[in-house]
Amino acid sequence: MAVLDVPDGGADRGMLLAIDGSGDLHLLIRLTAPASAEDPPDLNGIRVRRRLIDESSFLDLIAPASNERVFSGMCSEVIEAVAVRGREPAAATAAIVRKWQAALRNSKTMMEQRAQVGLVGELYVLKQLMLPLLGPSAIDQWSGPHFERHDFVSGDVHIEVKSTRKSKHEHEISRGDQLNAPDGKSLLLVSVQLESTIAGNITLATLIDEILAEIQDDFTAQAEFIDKVERVGWSDMLRPSPELMRFFVRAIAVFEVDDEFPRLPDELELPSGIISVRYTVSLANLPSLGQDEVMERIVAANAP
Known part of the structure; x- marks a missing residue:
């Protein structure tokens, strides 16, 4: 101590x-x-x-x-x-x-279920994929709390995380540019299927504690991580609350967002008066990337 x-x-x-x-x-x-x-x-x-x-x-x-x-x-x-x-x-x-x-x-302890589902997916990817590959620097690459276009910016690789409680890889796209990669960058979409159940072994609290334990020797990374989870609505007051959701991870798959990926065309121009569009994509018929390939691409993107 x-x-x-x-x-x-x-x-x-x-x-x-x-x-x-x-x-x-x-x-x-x-x-x-x-x-x-x-x-x-x-x-x-x-x-x-x-x-x-x-x-x-x-x-x-x-x-x-x-x-x-x-x-x-x-x-x-x-x-x-x-x-x-x-x-x-x-x-x-x-x-x-x-x-x-x-x-x-007496303070507000509620965090909407949709927000919990989304944040669990991002933290699960941070813990299971990014931290083992990059160490505490992965915290800096987590850009979702700053409401950037994609959830992780890792060198030349951008990563968007989509979580769902459905039993299939279907996700709502909430921004017109969410499936567009910046010039010279590649984009991966991580699809996380979650089962919400009272017997689940994963909560926001368990993920936050496990990530903090992983970076316990880097106080700067710890402070940055705490700031980020609070930015997206987390509060320790949710820990004892019945509103804290519990999950099992049913499945996880990673997809390359390329010309075959279902998305609106880049050249699409919305009619006057329409300022945003939400649509749902099904990834059922797309080939997913292998774990080794995903890891190699992230490591290569961060090579000096």
């Missing part, structure tokens, strides 16, 4: 900031007397525990790295209350944590 002194007089009161091996954030507060308050319950990944370190008792305020913004605000209030105002550590911490938990409980 990496440990740092707390600024603003916190170190003088025996307070320490820490990051453990799994990326969780900690504020350790030395207890000089038996705690006078009951610890608040766990909520949204925020936990309070008692620890004995080198024969000294500590109160440990813990949050996952994905909850860094909330954790920073709580820590600032705890440090000010204990180190500056001299309040009793356990009572002050319990009161502050409960206040933040109440605010979180």
Whole structure:
């Protein structure tokens, strides 16, 4: 566990900031007397525990790295209350944590099902394909949260991810240029079939945690990843919510978007007054690319 002194007089009161091996954030507060308050319950990944370190008792305020913004605000209030105002550590911490938990409980936790389906597909491709090939630099190549044309921009290869709960490779195309590759670039479409079921072993929460674990040694990549998932509507408040969907991956296939791919022609001009078009493509009769070929193309696109 990496440990740092707390600024603003916190170190003088025996307070320490820490990051453990799994990326969780900690504020350790030395207890000089038996705690006078009951610890608040766990909520949204925020936990309070008692620890004995080198024969000294500590109160440990813990949050996952994905909850860094909330954790920073709580820590600032705890440090000010204990180190500056001299309040009793356990009572002050319990009161502050409960206040933040109440605010979180009353906040919006809903993420639409369609948004969850789409994001699960992108994160699954990030975890299963891009990270193993490229390491933490894959986080930078994930362009979907910035609402660019394609979900990944990997050198000369662009990748669009389409997720569906149907049992066949059919997808809605929501932008007229979504199946167009920039000049000199190639475009791959990854079709992810998901089965939504209460017994599913994949959720947004599990994927986010697994990706953060993969990049735990690169704090810049972690911060960028957290920012991106929050941009597309993720909140840790969804973790305990019944609105969090669970999935199995039924099938995944990768297709080359070439002249044989079903799409609107590049030269199509929409009539005056029509500003957007949505249409559905079926990929049932198209040959898919092999896994080795896809991996070789991504690696080659990122070669120095």
